[in-house]
Amino acid sequence: MRASASAGGAFDAFAAGRVILLVDDGVSGGAGYLTVAAEHAWPKSVAFIVRHTSGFICVAMTESRADELRIPPMCWPDSRNAGASHSGGARPGYRVTVDAKENVSTGISAADRATTIRKLASPNARVGDLSLPGHVVPACAASGGLAARAGPTEALVELSTLVGVQPVAAFAEIVSKDDPTRMVRGHELLSFAVKHDVALLTIGSLTPRTCQRGGLAAIVASGESEWPDTHANQPDVSGSTQRTWERGF
Template sequence: MTASSTPVFKFDSIDAALADLKAGRVIVVVDDENRENEGDLICAAQFATPDMINFMAVQARGLICLAMTGDRLDELDLPLMVTNITDTNQTAFTVSIDAGPELGVSTGISAEDRARTIQVTLNPATKPTDLRRPGHIFPIRAKAGGVLKRAGHTEAAVDLSRLAGLYPAGVICEIQNPNGSMARLPQLIVYAQHHNLKIISIADLISYRLQHDRLVYREVVTKLPSQFGL
């Protein structure tokens, strides 16, 4: 095969990724090489089943986290893990959680328990007292404004779920190579192909939002005086 005939890699479209998320599938999301330079598995939180959590634990090997809006985390009284975030990327972890045994969770660590905790967290009837702290699910507070304010996997997960018309929360897990090192774009491309997953970039998601989002809203209508009168 000559150099001219070598296939050129192209990220999947955001619309294709949204369709997969809406269908309950997981996708690969890659950030900028000058940021974390990592890829995460992301699924819509409302579709986080035990099988999905197990796939992330076995096939991605990273930390399984729950990206959520600040409003919902405030409703559940889940404060930041630390008040002074010194992490370079300003990842806003809250205290970790498990749902209680009265809600069907035992030790909290099994795939079934973690999936159950996620669903309990999304349930609008859940109260702060229904969640044990610390636990085995790690909520992360997405910045208001999403990827337009912070180009992270946390914001991408919430934005993608919202754009898919789903509950605005996502489950994310960093993808590691089998030897424990972090998978970079060349490995992530092979990974996505092997598992038949859509792969997108946060840069493309930012462009998509800039093209499709309504960023200016009419708050009030009034008549202002001018040289021509009211």
């Protein structure tokens, strides 16, 4: 496997419904998120995400999508804490937690959450298809996209749009295996990507500047990124990475 140092490999994996590793190289100082397109969120993928993260699964979407489904804000704009964030950046637009009303039991299992996540992406979803509160956290991207806030919600809406899937994606932050009391940072993310055979993409590679210069591979080659080309002398995506995709991760 190779932890992709080019946007293309991660784009293809995400479009095909595989879990990828998104690295926040800006707002959250190197945080890593396992993510999957919501329309492809099947129980096995969600179980993989739950097993390796905090289990706090958010679903990135546009504000208009959340409004369309009448999911109210978790906190109103005039709240004393509006805009606050542990990382110093703007907080994503969290909405009240939801569950799908049909084909779920308690709502917390990977299978139940997968059903809810897919419902959030379904073009056929209607007001009334969701119960509130629930076990999945909608998180709205800033209306200005990555230009307004270079966070995971904005990146995932952008990525989904670029690859042609519904602009809705599930994500959760990875917990360190070396120290389960903290979240993963830095090169432990690279080790995770290699061990679990998942493509890696940084948020920075989705910005207009990076895309115009050829993606993350160009940034690596220029020496501007801390993320090395872990694909050097490794097989193409049709090799071992494809085998992981067939396992459904």
